[in-house]
Amino acid sequence: MCRNGTFRWTLPSLFVVHAVLAFGQVPLSESSNALNWRRVGGTSVSEGLASPGTGPVRAVWFALGTGALLAQTDSGRIFETSDFVHWKLNASAVVPPAAVVQEAGSRVYALGTGNVYASDDSGKTWLNLTAYNNRSVIGAGFSSIAVPRSNVQEIAAANQSGVWRSLDGGLSWNGLNDELPNLSVRRLLGRRTARLADGSLIEAKVEASTVTWVAGAEIAGETADPEISLQTRLSALARRNFTAAADGGSVLYGGTDDGRLLVSADGGSTWTAAPAIAGLSRIDRIWVDTSRPASALAVSGTRLLRTVNGGLFWDDVTGGLPGVAIHGVTADRLAGVVYAATDRGVYSGTLSLDDAGAGASGWKLISRDLPAAAAWDVVLNPDNTLTVALDGYGVFETSAPHNMRTVRVVSGADLTDRPAAPGSLISVLGAAVGSAGLAQGLNQGMNWPVLASSAQSSQLQVPFGTAAGSIALSLEGGGNSWTVPLVVKDAAPAIFVDSDGTPLIVDTASGLVMDSGLAIRASQTIGVMATGLGRVTPDWPSGVPAPLETPPAVVGAVTAFLDGVPVTVNSATLASGYVGYYMIQLEMPALVNRGVSELRIVMNGVESNRVKLYLEP
Numbered sequence: 001m002c003r004n005g006t007f008r009w010t011l012p013s014l015f016v017v018h019a020v021l022a023f024g025q026v027p028l029s030e031s032s033n034a035l036n037w038r039r040v041g042g043t044s045v046s047e048g049l050a051s052p053g054t055g056p057v058r059a060v061w062f063a064l065g066t067g068a069l070l071a072q073t074d075s076g077r078i079f080e081t082s083d084f085v086h087w088k089l090n091a092s093a094v095v096p097p098a099a100v101v102q103e104a105g106s107r108v109y110a111l112g113t114g115n116v117y118a119s120d121d122s123g124k125t126w127l128n129l130t131a132y133n134n135r136s137v138i139g140a141g142f143s144s145i146a147v148p149r150s151n152v153q154e155i156a157a158a159n160q161s162g163v164w165r166s167l168d169g170g171l172s173w174n175g176l177n178d179e180l181p182n183l184s185v186r187r188l189l190g191r192r193t194a195r196l197a198d199g200s201l202i203e204a205k206v207e208a209s210t211v212t213w214v215a216g217a218e219i220a221g222e223t224a225d226p227e228i229s230l231q232t233r234l235s236a237l238a239r240r241n242f243t244a245a246a247d248g249g250s251v252l253y254g255g256t257d258d259g260r261l262l263v264s265a266d267g268g269s270t271w272t273a274a275p276a277i278a279g280l281s282r283i284d285r286i287w288v289d290t291s292r293p294a295s296a297l298a299v300s301g302t303r304l305l306r307t308v309n310g311g312l313f314w315d316d317v318t319g320g321l322p323g324v325a326i327h328g329v330t331a332d333r334l335a336g337v338v339y340a341a342t343d344r345g346v347y348s349g350t351l352s353l354d355d356a357g358a359g360a361s362g363w364k365l366i367s368r369d370l371p372a373a374a375a376w377d378v379v380l381n382p383d384n385t386l387t388v389a390l391d392g393y394g395v396f397e398t399s400a401p402h403n404m405r406t407v408r409v410v411s412g413a414d415l416t417d418r419p420a421a422p423g424s425l426i427s428v429l430g431a432a433v434g435s436a437g438l439a440q441g442l443n444q445g446m447n448w449p450v451l452a453s454s455a456q457s458s459q460l461q462v463p464f465g466t467a468a469g470s471i472a473l474s475l476e477g478g479g480n481s482w483t484v485p486l487v488v489k490d491a492a493p494a495i496f497v498d499s500d501g502t503p504l505i506v507d508t509a510s511g512l513v514m515d516s517g518l519a520i521r522a523s524q525t526i527g528v529m530a531t532g533l534g535r536v537t538p539d540w541p542s543g544v545p546a547p548l549e550t551p552p553a554v555v556g557a558v559t560a561f562l563d564g565v566p567v568t569v570n571s572a573t574l575a576s577g578y579v580g581y582y583m584i585q586l587e588m589p590a591l592v593n594r595g596v597s598e599l600r601i602v603m604n605g606v607e608s609n610r611v612k613l614y615l616e617p
Contacts, residue, residue, distance in 0.1 A: 037370055040387070040395040041204045043183040044162070044175070045213040050137045051175035052212070053161030055184040055196065055392075059098040059144040060158040067148055069156055071163050073182040074197075075392050084165060087180050098144040104152035107169070114140040116157055118170055129155075129170030138164040138173050160198075181371065183213070185389040187227060188328075188377045191499040194395060195225050204395075237268030246286040248293030251310050255283025259300055263311030274314050277305070284326070289333045291417065295353040297338065299326045304340060308356050317351055317359035328377035332384075334417075337402040339366075339386065341375035346388050348401055366401055381499060382415030383457055384408075384429045399456045407431045407482045409473065412459055412580060413494035413531045414609050419487040421532040423542070424462040424494075425451075425580025428484070433458035434477035449543030451579055453477060461580045462488065463542040464535055491556050491603035492532040495611050496581070503599070503611035504529040508585055519616040522592045528584040529575060530601060530608065533558060536574055546574035551583070559602045560586055562613070567599075592617055 044052035056074040063070060068082045072095050079087040100111040108119045110126070115136050117126040130136045139161030146156045153169045162177035184197035192204040194213075202213045231245045234254050240262065244255040252264040254271070259280025262271045285299040294310040302325055306317045321340060328341035333353040338360055340347045345367035349360035367375060367388065374391040381387060386400040411418045412425030420426050428436075432455045436448035451459045458477070468488050475482045496504040505514045506527035520526060536552035546552065554572040561567060568587040575581035584601065592615040601608040 035366060035369060035398040035401065037396045037398045040397055041211045041213040042178060043181055043392070043394045044177040045183070045202050045215050047139070047161060047215045049139055049161060049175070050164070050173045052177055053139055053175055054177040054180055054182040055162065056141065056160045056198075057143065057158035057163050057180075057182065059095055060156045060163055061096050061099070061144070061146045062148040062156070063093075067150060069146070069163075069165075069176070071158060071180065073180070073392060074184065075182070077181070077392065079180060079182075081176065084176055085179060087176075089181075098158075100142075100145060102145050102147040102155075104147045107152060109145055109147060109155060109170075111142040111145050111157070114142070116142065116145065116155070116170060127170075129166070130173065138175070181373075181392040181394075183392060183394040185391075185395055186327075186376050187225070188379045188387055188389055188395070189226060190501075191379075191381055191387060191397075193500070194389065195227075199225070201225065234264075234268060238262060238264070238271045240271075242283075244283045244286045244298070246288040246296065248288035248290055248296065251288070251293035251296075253286045253288060253296055253298075253311055255286055255298055255300075257282045259283060261286075261298060261305070261307075261311060261314055265310065272312070274307070274311055277314060277316065279303075285328055287329050287331065289331070289353060292333060292354075295333055297329050297331060297353075299329050299340075301325060304329065304338075304360065306351065306353065306356075306359075308352075308354060313356075315356060315359070319349065319360040320363045321347060321349075321360075325374075327375065328379075328389075330378050330380040332380060332400070332402060332406070334408070335402050335406040337400075337406075339378045339380060339400075341378040341388060343374045345370070345372070345390075346375045346378050346386075370396060382410070383427070383499075385456065407475070407484055409484050409486050411492075411494045411531070413496045416494075416609070418494060419489045419492040419532075419606075420462045421489055421492040421534045422462055422464045422466045423531075423534060423536065423574075423580065423582075424492065425531045426460050426462060426486070428458040428460060428475060429456075431458060431475055431480070431482055432477045433460065433475045436460050436473060436475050438471055438474060447542075448473070449579070451543070459580075461542055464540065465542075489604070489606060491534045491606055493530055493558070493601040493603050493606060493608035494532045495599070495601060495608050496529045496531065497609070497611060501611065503613070505613070506583070519614045520588060522588055522615070522617050523590050524588045525570065526586055526588065528560075528586060528599070528601070530582050530584055531580055532608075533572060533582045533584075533603060540574060543579060545577050545579055546581075548576045551576050554582065556603050558584055560584065561600050561602065562589070563597045565589075588615070 044054050047053050058072045060071045070080045072078050078090045078093045080090040081087045102109045110117050115128050115130045119126045139159050141160030144158040155166045157164045164173050166173045185194045186197050187195040204211050205214050231242045234245045235242045242254040243257045246253040254262045261274045264271045280300045283300050288296040296307050298305040304318045305314045307314045324343040326342050331338040338351045347363045348366050349363040351360040371393045377389040379387045384400045387397045407430045410427050412427045432453045449461045473484050473486045508525045508527045533554045535555045540552045551573040558572040570585040572584045575583040597613050598610050600610045
């Protein structure tokens with residue numbers, strides 16, 4: 001669920017809080033093993049230019065005889081277009097010397113330091129064709145210009161922002177980048193944000209169901225890449241130059257350019273180096289399981305390493321990977337599955353992350369239905385969708401393959417493994433659930449409302465009458481049946497967050513969801529959307545939206561803390577018009593510090609997830 005801008009929530013919204021956006025479909029084979037890959041945002045970026053751009057292009061030229069335009073991207077691949085919309089790979093073309101000056105009849109076109117120029121008097125005077133307000137309207141860093149013999153008014157130019165074309169001698173320009181496979185994503189920093197090869201950040205924005213990339217993304221109120229920021233912070237603590245780092249909460253990991261792996265269990269005050277592993281070069285990436293920080297993976301060149309004891313010892317678990325560079329790694333520890341982004345695409349394998357033993361096995365290429373290109377990163381999202389970055393071709397998502405054989409019950413608020421409570425919203429990952437209940441025990445025969453169902457995930461509400469304890473939840477759907485364990489407590493608070501960890505906060509004065517970019521003011525009353533607050537009074541039937549007027553109040557005592565200091569809780573009720581949602585109204589302190597603060601909810605000694613709020617005095 002992407003909360004782009006401020007808007008009122010409607011009842012259907014709760015069914016898809018963590019659903020994947022309806023990205024453009026990628027044609028796949030008819031094989032039953034084919035994954036349903038969805039493209040995220042295309043390959044162009046809105047940069048405030050004449051039209052969307054993409055990555056650097058080395059050269060452009062027109063083919064003799066056909067008039068087709070060819071372009072060599074920064075990856076070295078050559079693409080061709082005849083309709084100036086669709087591009088196809090051309091593996092046989094020979095790149096001519098890049099031209100910076102082109103003669104077209106009596107006119108001369110030339111590239112300057114940051115613009116395209118034209119002269120009609122053999123170079124005595126020049127007209128700037130691209131400058132507006134001291135800036136090129138099609139970007140800078142020009143590398144090549146081309147003019148076809150058939151039309152002296154047609155110009156094609158290549159620069160750091162892609163390929164551009166003019167049909168009127170440079171009076172107006174249009175980008176040809178929407179379908180040019182040249183988006184150089186190198187790191188995925190969440191479901192909607194990515195880092196490009198030049199270090200810039202882009203973010204996927206949704207408008208009218210269309211997903212586009214925009215430049216200058218901010219992450220959690222910061223313009224810095226959090227991965228690089230973590231490396232810098234931990235490097236300073238360890239007094240070592242870390243080339244990779246990971247924060248597991250109770251365990252910090254760092255890797256160096258000479259293949260050493262270090263760990264800290266005291267917040268970075270002291271660091272312990274693991275025994276050296278022969279033949280290792282630079283440590284490129286580190287992944288840690290935040291639910292069990294002792295389990296982590298590290299990437300060094302073509303090798304994959306594992307620790308299950310908090311970084312004291314690492315073993316090589318590369319197994320049968322194809323022996324090419326690994327750029328990214330992620331895993332599902334409970335399922336024993338690891339995913340690796342390599343120069344030959346994305347592979348999945350089986351690997352234990354709970355105990356040392358055999359290396360990864362059963363490696364399988366799962367990106368065969370995507371374009372053949374290097375995969376630079378792979379991320380397993382909390383809802384068991386897999387996001388990958390392909391060199392040039394952009395970002396794609398699919399339901400994780402192991403999702404088909406692993407069914408899990410997680411909190412509907414943050415998709416983590418945590419207990420539920422009567423009235424909670426829970427998500428079942430990997431199963432299209434039609435009906436749910438308990439086969440035996442105290443609550444036998446009780447109906448568990450199924451609010452939404454798909455092959456990727458289903459959403460259920462725990463009935464208000466469910467007794468606390470460890471239960472076996474029976475699920476059925478599509479001719480299949482599953483039994484999954486679930487712990488139920490009287491209270492198990494959890495704050496709703498989106499895929500980037502942004503909490504779902506309502507401005508109680510207007511009833512509108514607050515945009516993640518808006519700060520919360522001192523003395524402001526806000527509504528925190530949560531689940532797991534347990535029973536309410538008066539009693540309310542399960543599976544029925546809460547009333548719009550005078551919603552039932554939570555029975556238990558709800559407390560809230562902002563940076564460890566108690567915050568006034570004005571009320572805690574069911575959220576009007578929703579199933580499984582609760583609304584906690586908090587009154588912000590009269591005096592607050594500008595910046596980031598941490599909020600948590602506590603009931604019966606059970607803490608919720610911790611979320612960030614951005615405050616202004």
